[in-house]
Amino acid sequence: MRTLQRISALCFIVVFSVFLFYIGREHQIFLDNRSMEIEGKNFRALKFVRVSVNGASPIELMPRDRDLAKVVGPSFRIKVEVMDEFGEEVEKVIERELKPGFKKDLMLSMPLLAADREDYILPPPMVQAPPPEPDAPEPDDGE
Numbered sequence: 001m002r003t004l005q006r007i008s009a010l011c012f013i014v015v016f017s018v019f020l021f022y023i024g025r026e027h028q029i030f031l032d033n034r035s036m037e038i039e040g041k042n043f044r045a046l047k048f049v050r051v052s053v054n055g056a057s058p059i060e061l062m063p064r065d066r067d068l069a070k071v072v073g074p075s076f077r078i079k080v081e082v083m084d085e086f087g088e089e090v091e092k093v094i095e096r097e098l099k100p101g102f103k104k105d106l107m108l109s110m111p112l113l114a115a116d117r118e119d120y121i122l123p124p125p126m127v128q129a130p131p132p133e134p135d136a137p138e139p140d141d142g143e
Contacts, residue, residue: 028070029071046111056069
């Protein structure tokens with residue numbers, strides 16, 4: 001009987017620890033505004049975009065910008081405001097709720113999100129393969 005109580009207490013502690021880890025996990029959200037090509041279709045970087053994560057102050061992104069936002073918890077809300085090229089008028093507002101689960105890092109593509117594509121979540125920069133290096137010509141040693 002005592003062994004059963006100890007095993008039950010240990011199981012409760014393990015489950016509770018996993019729960020606390022899940023709700024307290026910090027996630028890095030990379031906000032990417034770079035042009036890309038997917039399935040032969042080109043998605044150009046947005047001229048000017050403001051991104052707010054969980055209602056925090058907006059992050060402004062220009063073409064070829066990438067910024068980072070940190071959030072804590074199992075889910076977060078993102079609000080993307082696509083601005084005109086002068087940054088004066090809002091052309092489009094996109095709001096989404098994301099649940100990264102146990103993932104530590106996410107990268108969100110602003111051009112894909114603005115195009116209403118479902119594949120706007122990309123692998124984080126550390127996971128992407130580096131671009132192939134061009135073949136450098138062999139140095140001529142004069143022989």
